[in-house]
Amino acid sequence: MSLLVFGHKNPDTDSVCSAIAYANLKNALGQEATAYVLGEVRKEAEYALNYFKVEKPAILESAAGKDVILVDHNEYGQSADGLEEANILEIVDHHKLGGIKTDVPLMVKIMPVGCSSTIIYNMYKENNVEVPYEIAGLMMSAILSDTLIFKSPTTTELDKAACKELAEITKVDMEKYAMDMFKYGTSLDEYSIEEIVNMDFKKFDMEGKNVGIGQVFTLDTDSVFAKQDQFLEYINGTDFDLLVLAVTDIIKEGSYLLYKAPDAVIADAFKVDAAQGVFVEGCVSRKKQLVPGLTAAVKNM
Amino acid sequence: MSLLVFGHKNPDTDSVCSAIAYANLKNALGQEATAYVLGEVRKEAEYALNYFKVEKPAILESAAGKDVILVDHNEYGQSADGLEEANILEIVDHHKLGGIKTDVPLMVKIMPVGCSSTIIYNMYKENNVEVPYEIAGLMMSAILSDTLIFKSPTTTELDKAACKELAEITKVDMEKYAMDMFKYGTSLDEYSIEEIVNMDFKKFDMEGKNVGIGQVFTLDTDSVFAKQDQFLEYINGTDFDLLVLAVTDIIKEGSYLLYKAPDAVIADAFKVDAAQGVFVEGCVSRKKQLVPGLTAAVKNM
Numbered sequence: 001m002s003l004l005v006f007g008h009k010n011p012d013t014d015s016v017c018s019a020i021a022y023a024n025l026k027n028a029l030g031q032e033a034t035a036y037v038l039g040e041v042r043k044e045a046e047y048a049l050n051y052f053k054v055e056k057p058a059i060l061e062s063a064a065g066k067d068v069i070l071v072d073h074n075e076y077g078q079s080a081d082g083l084e085e086a087n088i089l090e091i092v093d094h095h096k097l098g099g100i101k102t103d104v105p106l107m108v109k110i111m112p113v114g115c116s117s118t119i120i121y122n123m124y125k126e127n128n129v130e131v132p133y134e135i136a137g138l139m140m141s142a143i144l145s146d147t148l149i150f151k152s153p154t155t156t157e158l159d160k161a162a163c164k165e166l167a168e169i170t171k172v173d174m175e176k177y178a179m180d181m182f183k184y185g186t187s188l189d190e191y192s193i194e195e196i197v198n199m200d201f202k203k204f205d206m207e208g209k210n211v212g213i214g215q216v217f218t219l220d221t222d223s224v225f226a227k228q229d230q231f232l233e234y235i236n237g238t239d240f241d242l243l244v245l246a247v248t249d250i251i252k253e254g255s256y257l258l259y260k261a262p263d264a265v266i267a268d269a270f271k272v273d274a275a276q277g278v279f280v281e282g283c284v285s286r287k288k289q290l291v292p293g294l295t296a297a298v299k300n301m
Numbered sequence: 302m303s304l305l306v307f308g309h310k311n312p313d314t315d316s317v318c319s320a321i322a323y324a325n326l327k328n329a330l331g332q333e334a335t336a337y338v339l340g341e342v343r344k345e346a347e348y349a350l351n352y353f354k355v356e357k358p359a360i361l362e363s364a365a366g367k368d369v370i371l372v373d374h375n376e377y378g379q380s381a382d383g384l385e386e387a388n389i390l391e392i393v394d395h396h397k398l399g400g401i402k403t404d405v406p407l408m409v410k411i412m413p414v415g416c417s418s419t420i421i422y423n424m425y426k427e428n429n430v431e432v433p434y435e436i437a438g439l440m441m442s443a444i445l446s447d448t449l450i451f452k453s454p455t456t457t458e459l460d461k462a463a464c465k466e467l468a469e470i471t472k473v474d475m476e477k478y479a480m481d482m483f484k485y486g487t488s489l490d491e492y493s494i495e496e497i498v499n500m501d502f503k504k505f506d507m508e509g510k511n512v513g514i515g516q517v518f519t520l521d522t523d524s525v526f527a528k529q530d531q532f533l534e535y536i537n538g539t540d541f542d543l544l545v546l547a548v549t550d551i552i553k554e555g556s557y558l559l560y561k562a563p564d565a566v567i568a569d570a571f572k573v574d575a576a577q578g579v580f581v582e583g584c585v586s587r588k589k590q591l592v593p594g595l596t597a598a599v600k601n602m
Contacts (some may be wrong), residue, residue: 088398097389097409099402105395108411154406231312 003089004066005034006057006080007116008073009281011037013185017138018043018071018116019057022092025071027277028129033069035263038080044145051177052170072116074098074108103164103228114159115146121162136169141202144178145185148250151202179219182251186218193227197245204291206298208246213285213294217248222257225277228258232276235260240300246283254281257289262301269271269297304334304390305367307358308417309374309380310337314446314486317346317438319417320358323393326421327370329430334370336356337361339381349442351469352478373417374540375399375409393420415460416447422463436471445479446486448553480520485550487519489537494528494535498546505592507599512540514595516587518549522557526578530557533577536561543599547584547591555582556591563602570598 004150005023008014010033026033035108041049049056069090074119075180076083088100094116117139124131131139134154136276143163147155149255150163188196201214204211205251218224235243235258242265248257256279259266270283270293284287306324308316320336320470327334336358342350350357365383371389377384389401391408393566395417402535411421418440425432433442444464448456451464468475489497502515519525526531536544543566547556557580560567567575571584571594586588 091398094406096406097403100398101400101402102398105397105413106411107413108398108409110407110409112406112408242415
């Protein structure tokens with residue numbers, strides 16, 4: 001019976017690419033295996049699949065009664081429906097242990113590294129299996145994604161080494177490729193101004209003032225600022241006393257701010273020379289940075 | 302902080318030897334680590350430790366608050382008291398997944414092989430660490446024990462290969478060493494005749510007859526049969542209508558029978574030329590073989 005290989009629900013790039021790469025390794029070792037996903041592939045992974053000309057895996061509806069291999073997760077809650085009635089043969093992951101129980105011994109390889117594809121790449125090496133061009137491309141994409149080009153604190157030397165060796169196979173410029181992938185993955189093209197402002201929006205009462213804070217994560221900041229006037233028109237047209245939209249760039253580790261507020265309040269809140277679109281270095285968390293900063297500044301108003 | 306390495310409660314040879322071998326590997330790789338056991342070391346492991354002149358690990362009372370590595374198990378119920386409050390850094394095992402949860406990613410290496418020491422030996426190889434003579438001896442002992450000299454159905458080619466390579470380091474005759482270890486481990490020297498008969502004894506009502514069946518696992522059958530007359534005197538002196546003592550040799554995969562019963566019943570029950578001490582090939586299970594055979598024969602009485 002063919003083995004089903006899949007990552008977690010709401011699949012990220014690592015879950016998609018690790019499933020394909022591990023199914024391919026199994027095939028190379030003589031075992032029939034097929035990669036699946038547990039939901040729609042997001043745009044970032046779509047970029048990698050398109051770039052390396054690999055077809056999207058099919059969506060798995062239920063794992064019940066199947067021989068399965070889990071990659072990039074090891075918890076029932078994150079996994080396929082029917083997993084309790086599946087035969088789990090292997091787990092390859094880089095997350096904390098999630099409490100799965102089995103009836104029989106299995107192969108489990110969990111390592112505290114930044115990306116599942118790093119582990120899978122090393123399994124290719126252990127088994128002396130050559131990594132095909134397109135599989136190298138997918139594993140490289142996964143590592144660049146999970147480690148944010150090695151900026152994430154979860155990054156290890158093993159991730160860096162694996163990614164560099166994979167980049168030698170694909171012959172692409174890792175950094176440029178990653179930025180293009182992130183830009184495509186976080187593109188806001190499909191959304192209206194109203195949708196972007198309200199994508200992740202919360203309301204606060206600060207000293208009786210009605211305050212709204214929206215945040216979007218994107219590397220596609222150009223397309224936001226090309227429409228800066230339209231954003232401000234919409235923001236200023238709202239009923240909020242103060243409104244801040246943070247356009248957060250996780251690679252630059254900071255946020256660009258568009259706001260309905262006196263410049264002095266933004267200057268006080270974030271210690272910057274306030275102007276529309278100002279970049280606030282290090283400001284990436286609404287809960288830990290945006291809200292406390294604004295709350296203090298409103299008190300000083 | 303030093304790492305604590307330990308196997309399961311009621312430690313068998315693999316749990317003792319794997320803990321020592323893995324702590325030694327960690328030391329060789331520059332990490333301070335100490336092997337512990339979760340209870341008294343049994344005679345079989347004691348034989349291995351004495352033979353290779355390695356000290357017994359200390360007994361661990363609680364794992365709470367410690368940095369720990371689990372070998373040869375991965376279930377809370379089998380592990381150290383206080384494990385929920387320990388910091389589990391690694392798991393090396395060959396059993397089914399037991400449902401442990403952690404807060405952070407860790408290293409987990411579980412393989413469906415016959416013995417944990419097989420995995421640990423391969424980790425020495427992966428890390429290019431030379432296996433010291435006495436550590437080779439302990440890992441070899443563990444593999445021979447867990448696989449019953451490769452007779453257990455859990456045995457894999459990886460176990461055989463590891464054990465043979467370890468035997469080359471120790472320069473001992475594996476088979477002879479294993480038999481001596483098993484004999485020592487299953488020695489009945491410390492027990493009286495009454496204790497041996499009643500060690501694992503069950504009573505049954507078969508067609509109104511009062512039947513008792515005792516079973517002991519030992520390779521030290523010589524010492525039983527040297528006292529055959531005394532065994533029979535004790536057995537015949539009991540109130541049972543029928544009594545069978547099965548002296549089971551798991552290497553020969555059969556049982557020697559001493560009994561209070563007509564020879565004809567034993568002959569009928571087990572299809573043998575009945576005589577005191579007769580060997581019944583393939584008979585190793587009381588539930589599946591001894592009880593059904595006797596029940597049928599009693600009906601024919």
